Amino acid sequence: MNAKPLRSDCELCTQPGGLLVHRTEEWRVVRVADAAFPAFYRLIWNRHASEFTDLDAGARQRCMDAVAAVERALRAALQPTKVNLASLGNVVAHLHWHVIARFDWDSHFPQPVWGSAQRSVEPPAAARLPLALEALDAQVGQALASLSSARD
């Protein structure tokens, strides 16, 4: 482990960073409450690391296996137009990966979620998904749990 210990001044060291969906010793996956992008999950490395390459090769692989499991679960449940993956951390430099299901009808598509809105969406985005967010969380959580048990 070349990640550093928890830091008291770091938001993602001290707070969950969203609604907890699944947690392992190394990482946790949360859902971010975002009305425009309801299927917005975030993998957060538990220990403080700033950059992806602060993790060693094995940890990077386990990290991306979990990101891929979230993506697969979103594709299976939602058939999104596209999945967006990003690790930015300009504001909170604690390694985290955004995994966001995008739809051609969403407020910003094809712009990134950080770009400018293209349209207003009514009824709201969550109501357009084929299942409730709690059910989606359960499917994402199950996919991540299978991943952990497959490794044991």
Add this chain to the structure above:
Amino acid sequence: MNAKPLRSDCELCTQPGGLLVHRTEEWRVVRVADAAFPAFYRLIWNRHASEFTDLDAGARQRCMDAVAAVERALRAALQPTKVNLASLGNVVAHLHWHVIARFDWDSHFPQPVWGSAQRSVEPPAAARLPLALEALDAQVGQALASLSSARD
């Protein structure tokens, strides 16, 4: 390989997508000409795949090993404030990873490069880097070549 063959209607199947820095059978890395973000590289999967999880586990690992090699080269050469990694593909749904060195003085920091500008930058960004872009390309290319030869 579960990626699909080249598509004549796909921009990244038919065009390089930037200035070629290194190419293997599976992927290529190019530099994107962007005056605001001069250290902007892109890993493009050569065959057409839309989503990261369209690649099998081994291909995903090789893909991210190469992304990590670009990140490491940028960190070593530039000591950026942050590296941003993203695979979006909303406009061109052909798997590619952005690897962008960000600086606290750049035009958009801490916003994503797709967000709103925070300041104007004079002298231009490329002139503030500690080395010429051609030299940076050479270092990135060398890091990627070492990666390929380490695997052989």
